[in-house]
Amino acid sequence: MNHPYIFDIKRYAINDGPGIRIVIFTKGCNLNCTWCHNPESISARQEKMYAPNKCIGCSTCVEACPVDALTLTSEGIVTDTDLCTLCGKCAEVCPTMAIEMSGHTMTVEEIMNEIEKERVFFDQSGGGVTFSGGEPMLYPEFLMELLDECGRRNIHRAVDTAGLINTEIMLEVAKRTDLFLYDLKLMDSEKHRRWIGVPNEKILENLKILSETGAHIFIRIPLIGGVNDDAENMETAAQFVASLSGEKKPVSLLPYHKIAQTKYQKLGRPDDFQLLQEPTKESKEQALAIFRKYGIEAQIGG
Numbered sequence: 374m375n376h377p378y379i380f381d382i383k384r385y386a387i388n389d390g391p392g393i394r395i396v397i398f399t400k401g402c403n404l405n406c407t408w409c410h411n412p413e414s415i416s417a418r419q420e421k422m423y424a425p426n427k428c429i430g431c432s433t434c435v436e437a438c439p440v441d442a443l444t445l446t447s448e449g450i451v452t453d454t455d456l457c458t459l460c461g462k463c464a465e466v467c468p469t470m471a472i473e474m475s476g477h478t479m480t481v482e483e484i485m486n487e488i489e490k491e492r493v494f495f496d497q498s499g500g501g502v503t504f505s506g507g508e509p510m511l512y513p514e515f516l517m518e519l520l521d522e523c524g525r526r527n528i529h530r531a532v533d534t535a536g537l538i539n540t541e542i543m544l545e546v547a548k549r550t551d552l553f554l555y556d557l558k559l560m561d562s563e564k565h566r567r568w569i570g571v572p573n574e575k576i577l578e579n580l581k582i583l584s585e586t587g588a589h590i591f592i593r594i595p596l597i598g599g600v601n602d603d604a605e606n607m608e609t610a611a612q613f614v615a616s617l618s619g620e621k622k623p624v625s626l627l628p629y630h631k632i633a634q635t636k637y638q639k640l641g642r643p644d645d646f647q648l649l650q651e652p653t654k655e656s657k658e659q660a661l662a663i664f665r666k667y668g669i670e671a672q673i674g675g
Contacts, residue, residue, distance in 0.1 A: 378476030392500025405570035419476035422639035427471035434463035501529025520549035598650030
């Protein structure tokens with residue numbers, strides 16, 4: 374079984390499905406959204422994150438490194454990536470958590486133990502567990518084992534997906550899932566390729582097929598100023614969502630914000646996403662009006 378790295382477990386979540394939830398985040402994504410708020414989720418590999426503003430220059434990490442991959446400079450700690458084995462010794466000894474390791478392995482049993490700790494909140498709020506990422510369906514056997522175990526324990530199961538996945542795998546996951554949070558980014562395939570790295574035909578096709586199964590689906594659309602918040606894209610998206618089989622799918626519009634800047638800095642990646650714009654009040658109101666025109670329940674956030 375292909376085990377993913379888990380990069381975060383979010384407790385008391387209220388925006389990733391009904392009720393109070395626990396969200397399990399897996400590393401690895403087959404999209405590369407310019408505005409990604411979880412850049413540490415894109416790579417399937419374990420990564421080291423470094424925050425220079427937290428570093429006090431104590432050299433503890435330098436001394437702990439078994440392969441001498443770290444050097445303390447006037448700019449902070451510099452890692453020789455050719456030498457670094459990602460053993461995590463530096464993160465273990467860092468007194469200020471300036472160095473962190475993103476991604477650790479967990480067994481199904483270990484994850485279920487974490488989920489069980491939150492059961493009291495599920496029972497009181499109608500919540501459950503949401504599997505997110507990255508793209509959790511890139512690890513189908515692992516995901517389905519977790520979904521099956523949650524089903525046996527009567528825990529509500531949601532899967533957050535971008536939909537670029539083998540259709541047969543998606544349908545097998547659907548048999549074990551109570552709710553899909555399905556992301557739509559851009560309706561024009563060439564613009565989708567430009568901003569996300571891949572075309573969108575498979576994503577739209579899978580959403581149509583999933584709808585035909587009667588699956589419970591919430592649509593989530595990130596709203597980025599100057600990228601996809603224009604009337605033409607919103608109109609096309611609303612028409613598409615309205616055409617899906619079954620009851621009308623509710624839509625959550627998720628305004629872009631720049632909160633992820635520190636994550637990009639910690640990963641040592643260019644933060645070109647900072648050139649993107651938050652949607653205006655007018656564009657948000659316009660998007661809501663367009664979806665509601667088609668009889669679709671739409672909201673900002675959620």
